[in-house]
Amino acid sequence: KAGVTQTPRYLIKTRGQQVTLSCSPISGHRSVSWYQQTPGQGLQFLFEYFSETQRNKGNFPGRFSGRQFSNSRSEMNVSTLELGDSALYLCASSLGAGYTEAFFGQGTRLTVV
């Protein structure tokens, strides 16, 4: 079956702009989590959605938001981009409801200039 698909793979934006990233989980998976990965901070948890509801949230400012649709696809939005938002954004899907095996997408490489 198809894996986790993230689009786009690469993105270059200017400071102050906003960006929307997309994640399509594995078919049947209801949980989608988002992470920010940078060389200095490692993998940082942004938020998790399960059945269209945000179930967990990390320590990121309100500029970072997300949502999940009825088909489990998820989007992440970052408004008023800052240079420090440059990172690899990873999405992981799992069955949820007690299942802890997470499957990651290839990520979206965001560069803010």
Add this chain to the structure above:
Amino acid sequence: TQLLEQSPQFLSIQEGENLTVYCNSSSVFSSLQWYRQEPGEGPVLLVTVVTGGEVKKLKRLTFQFGDARKDSSLHITAAQPGDTGLYLCAGVTGNQFYFGTGTSLTVIP
């Protein structure tokens, strides 16, 4: 807040050598996972350990969960260039994952 510390942060060894990577925390987790991430890809799950003291082997890789379920180690025997990558541990509590700082391993042919 980073709850899991991995050591070493960087490791460069010759093919055929053995190595151990450590993942330490002051928190107790219901399970602990190890992932490997290659450049340009997302992390891929290697193993999940659940019981304190549990040892799992995956070919040349041996994973151990500490008795108190706060720490873990990954031992690689006779490392090969294909083992090169970023190794991440992740503590699981409830439905949330807490990732370690990562160990970047380079195996030189």
